[in-house]
Amino acid sequence: MANSISNVQDHGEFWRPSLETRREAVPTAQAESCPRCGTEFVAGSRFCYVCGAEREPQFAARRFQWARFLDIHRMRERLGLSLASVVALIIGIICALAAIGTGLVFTASTVLDWQAVQVWRIEWLLAAIVAFLAGILLRAAGGAKRDEE
Numbered sequence: 001m002a003n004s005i006s007n008v009q010d011h012g013e014f015w016r017p018s019l020e021t022r023r024e025a026v027p028t029a030q031a032e033s034c035p036r037c038g039t040e041f042v043a044g045s046r047f048c049y050v051c052g053a054e055r056e057p058q059f060a061a062r063r064f065q066w067a068r069f070l071d072i073h074r075m076r077e078r079l080g081l082s083l084a085s086v087v088a089l090i091i092g093i094i095c096a097l098a099a100i101g102t103g104l105v106f107t108a109s110t111v112l113d114w115q116a117v118q119v120w121r122i123e124w125l126l127a128a129i130v131a132f133l134a135g136i137l138l139r140a141a142g143g144a145k146r147d148e149e
Helices: 002-011 019-025 060-069 072-079 083-105 111-148
Strands: none
Touching: 072 083, 083 111
């Protein structure tokens, strides 16, 4: 009888896998230890619970990805545009987003309100078109300048 009870504890209930197979299924990750005192960090902790040393930031790469994405000089190299063309492109994108946002933020309860919102959207869209055209013209001027060199 004592053997059957220990057997049930080792294998669990009949509808669950045994403990050995559950342990094998879960991948074992090596615990990161504190560089100052050597104690293993608690899962998800930012500081060591013994000495208080800060853990190495694991998500720092995600913060720098936005900085790399928004780097104007890198965008300039990737797109093959002049700096003025890239700035005009960014301004055009911001104006286009503002035109979309204007329609989403402001609601019209009367015809006069609706007309005012449409005028704002038209103004933002015209600004986006002007910025895009300026970028195209600056690119064409930059390309002609490169051909002369």
